[in-house]
Amino acid sequence: MSREDLTTIVSRALTDEDYRRKLLSDVEAALEGYDLSESERKVINNLSADAFDQLTMDLEERQSKSGFLGGISLMGGKDAVDASTVLDLLTKKYGGS
Numbered sequence: 001m002s003r004e005d006l007t008t009i010v011s012r013a014l015t016d017e018d019y020r021r022k023l024l025s026d027v028e029a030a031l032e033g034y035d036l037s038e039s040e041r042k043v044i045n046n047l048s049a050d051a052f053d054q055l056t057m058d059l060e061e062r063q064s065k066s067g068f069l070g071g072i073s074l075m076g077g078k079d080a081v082d083a084s085t086v087l088d089l090l091t092k093k094y095g096g097s
Contacts, residue, residue: 005034009044013052024049058093 009031013020023030027045036044047055 002034002036002040005036006040006043009034009036010055013047014056020049020052023047055093 009023013023019030023044024047031041031044
């Protein structure tokens with residue numbers, strides 16, 4: 001269940017500026033109610049505001065190169081991104097498991 005929660009958290013942070021501010025300023029409060037492993041919490045704790053901007057650009061670049069819209073999407077419409085791509089970027093580029 002925690003991979004789904006991690007995807008939900010990142011999706012919210014990318015699409016909801018108020019939640020992103022809360023996540024960056026009070027991570028424990030923002031993560032309340034989510035079932036995350038210690039390594040997933042580490043990923044979130046290591047993210048900065050700049051990381052979210054970079055993550056957005058990375059996702060857009062990967063999507064434009066592949067032209068693939070995954071069955072599980074982070075955002076709807078033309079910005080849909082495969083959730084495993086998001087988790088891969090988070091863990092490899094921004095820290096974590």
